[in-house]
Amino acid sequence: MITVKEAREKALSFLSKQGLEREFIENVSVKLDDAEKLINISRKKQPQKILEIGTFVGVSTAVLGLCLPETKIVCIDADLPVTLQNILCVKKFEINNEKTNLYFVEKVLQQLEILTRFTLKRGFFSCCFPNKEDLDQVVNYGIKPEDREIIGPKVCEKYGPFDMAFLDADHRKEAVKQDLILLSRYIRPGGAIVLHDVGLDYWGQEVRQGVEQFLKEYPQKEFRIEGEIGFISI
Numbered sequence: 001m002i003t004v005k006e007a008r009e010k011a012l013s014f015l016s017k018q019g020l021e022r023e024f025i026e027n028v029s030v031k032l033d034d035a036e037k038l039i040n041i042s043r044k045k046q047p048q049k050i051l052e053i054g055t056f057v058g059v060s061t062a063v064l065g066l067c068l069p070e071t072k073i074v075c076i077d078a079d080l081p082v083t084l085q086n087i088l089c090v091k092k093f094e095i096n097n098e099k100t101n102l103y104f105v106e107k108v109l110q111q112l113e114i115l116t117r118f119t120l121k122r123g124f125f126s127c128c129f130p131n132k133e134d135l136d137q138v139v140n141y142g143i144k145p146e147d148r149e150i151i152g153p154k155v156c157e158k159y160g161p162f163d164m165a166f167l168d169a170d171h172r173k174e175a176v177k178q179d180l181i182l183l184s185r186y187i188r189p190g191g192a193i194v195l196h197d198v199g200l201d202y203w204g205q206e207v208r209q210g211v212e213q214f215l216k217e218y219p220q221k222e223f224r225i226e227g228e229i230g231f232i233s234i
């Protein structure tokens with residue numbers, strides 16, 4: 001059985017060869033520690049079907065695919081150009097790459113010979129950017145709003161229910177709450193939602209607040225945190 005470290009390294013080294021700066025990819029993607037926690041819980045649950053929200057260029061996607069060889073995985077990403085992703089979220093790199101996230105996701109899954117188990121969908125999950133400044137930047141960049149619709153409800157209806165979800169998309173509290181409300185309706189009883197970036201930094205606090213607001217409406221759900229990874233049992 002492939003280790004999480006080997007799976008992550010395969011994805012990172014392939015993506016670096018595609019012209020993406022490794023430090024940039026690692027900055028946005030799941031770290032080894034967190035990937036191991038994600039896979040540990042996934043292997044215990046033995047999911048037949050997973051929904052991943054927020055793929056970026058496919059590191060977590062490839063790790064899920066390689067470490068869970070029997071699982072079908074549906075992925076949703078806003079699929080912005082990599083350059084724009086840097087401008088909006090990371091800011092500290094000089095990235096000049098007009099290709100979009102899902103272009104790389106498809107390439108890496110193809111290279112690893114696991115693409116046939118995946119369904120890749122472009123769009124926002126439960127809500128668009130709540131922040132007008134970000135939305136203006138996206139539109140000024142030349143992205144047409146009609147090319148990035150809210151697709152979560154349709155995708156869940158068509159491909160759900162899921163045994164598990166991995167949520168690593170918009171970390172603003174309003175978005176996290178909306179995403180969880182939609183997701184929780186499409187996860188089978190006994191399943192789980194795994195969240196990334198629930199630590200104590202700025203974005204971790206936002207994600208935690210989003211979860212708290214969700215739990216106020218769904219108090220029977222259980223939330224557990226291990227470092228940067230959170231689990232909601234459904």
Ligand SMILES: C[S@@+](CC[C@H](N)C(=O)[O-])C[C@H]1O[C@@H](n2cnc3c(N)ncnc32)[C@H](O)[C@@H]1O
Pocket residue numbers: 028029030053054055056057058059060061076077078079080101123124125126127128129168169170175
């Ligand atoms: C932190 S990155 C994901 C990293 C990836 N899970 C990994 O570890 O390799 C967040 C991703 O979420 C996507 N995203 C942000 N808001 C979204 C939304 N509302 N719906 C779907 N995808 C979204 C972004 O395009 C970005 O690729």
